[in-house]
Amino acid sequence: MSTPAGFDPRRFKAQERAGFNRIAARYAEGAHLRADLATALLDAAKLAPGQRVLDLASGPGLLAREAAARVAPDGWVLASDIAEGMLAEGAQRAADEGCADTLSFAAADAEHLCLPDASFDRVLAGLALFMFPHPQQALTEMRRVLRPGGRLALSVWGPRDVVPLISRAQDCIARLLPAPKVPRPSVFRFGDADALVSALTTAGFSDLRIEPCRFTCHFADSESYWQAFLDLAGGAAEALSRLPEATQVTLRAAVTGDLEAHRSADGAGYSVDALALVAIAQA
Numbered sequence: 563m564s565t566p567a568g569f570d571p572r573r574f575k576a577q578e579r580a581g582f583n584r585i586a587a588r589y590a591e592g593a594h595l596r597a598d599l600a601t602a603l604l605d606a607a608k609l610a611p612g613q614r615v616l617d618l619a620s621g622p623g624l625l626a627r628e629a630a631a632r633v634a635p636d637g638w639v640l641a642s643d644i645a646e647g648m649l650a651e652g653a654q655r656a657a658d659e660g661c662a663d664t665l666s667f668a669a670a671d672a673e674h675l676c677l678p679d680a681s682f683d684r685v686l687a688g689l690a691l692f693m694f695p696h697p698q699q700a701l702t703e704m705r706r707v708l709r710p711g712g713r714l715a716l717s718v719w720g721p722r723d724v725v726p727l728i729s730r731a732q733d734c735i736a737r738l739l740p741a742p743k744v745p746r747p748s749v750f751r752f753g754d755a756d757a758l759v760s761a762l763t764t765a766g767f768s769d770l771r772i773e774p775c776r777f778t779c780h781f782a783d784s785e786s787y788w789q790a791f792l793d794l795a796g797g798a799a800e801a802l803s804r805l806p807e808a809t810q811v812t813l814r815a816a817v818t819g820d821l822e823a824h825r826s827a828d829g830a831g832y833s834v835d836a837l838a839l840v841a842i843a844q845a
């Protein structure tokens with residue numbers, strides 16, 4: 563899948579890494595908003611005791627910690643991410659929850675895994691594939707480290723128009739700020755299931771299944787919505803943090819109007835929908 567002209571993958575990865583390091587603790591705190599999606603992915607992975615699992619782009623290990631519980635006592639989970647601050651947050655939470663024995667953490671770029679061939683029964687990759695400058699290379703790596711017959715379970719955002727959780731904030735940014743000098747790859751680039759199927763097939767996966775997962779996030783006010791967006795989107799959080807405070811205040815105020823369409827039925831706060839696709843594939 564092609565990237566925008568002038569795009570610099572190294573710079574992009576550095577910005578994502580800095581952004582996700584910046585928001586590590588807040589990302590973990592906001593995880594409850596996406597709990598239904600996490601459960602759908604973990605169930606689709608069909609985890610069982612004794613399995614070896616790689617959770618790629620693990621963030622603060624939300625999927626990894628639950629996976630560790632499902633493969634215990636003899637299984638093992640490796641949580642891996644490009645942002646070491648995310649992994650530190652995950653390791654701390656794993657220690658607090660007492661699941662550190664079956665769970666390890668190691669920083670890695672998903673496009674270049676220093677892991678042996680055929681060494682995992684399962685690979686998980688929640689809300690990550692669209693972030694990689696070379697997603698096809700990352701999928702090839704995922705298949706390489708899976709044993710033949712092993713299973714990949716990943717999630718991506720669905721089509722833009724049904725993910726106001728992200729697109730309302732993006733629309734607001736696009737309206738009020740100059741366009742970025744170098745466009746970033748869209749987080750919706752696998753929202754069309756055909757694009758996802760094509761990428762998985764090209765990487766050599768078989769027995770594909772794509773399942774939609776709809777969920778709704780409730781926010782008491784527009785400020786909470788905006789903060790939740792920043793706590794989810796590392797690159798955007800990093801870029802916006804460099805803006806003058808006055809511009810950030812303007813953005814926060816502007817999103818209030820955009821959210822009117824999502825006012826909750828009882829008038830108290832907002833209910834904002836999202837659709838993700840969960841893909842299951844066999845190596």
Ligand SMILES: C[S@@+](CC[C@H](N)C(=O)[O-])C[C@H]1O[C@@H](n2cnc3c(N)ncnc32)[C@H](O)[C@@H]1O
Nearest residue numbers: 582619620621643644645671672688689690693
């Ligand atoms: C939206 S978070 C998803 C975290 C977690 N998988 C989940 O389901 O909540 C995306 C994660 O991808 C990581 N990431 C971005 N680019 C990466 C890369 N090239 N290799 C590995 N991880 C990467 C980020 O640091 C971030 O933790």
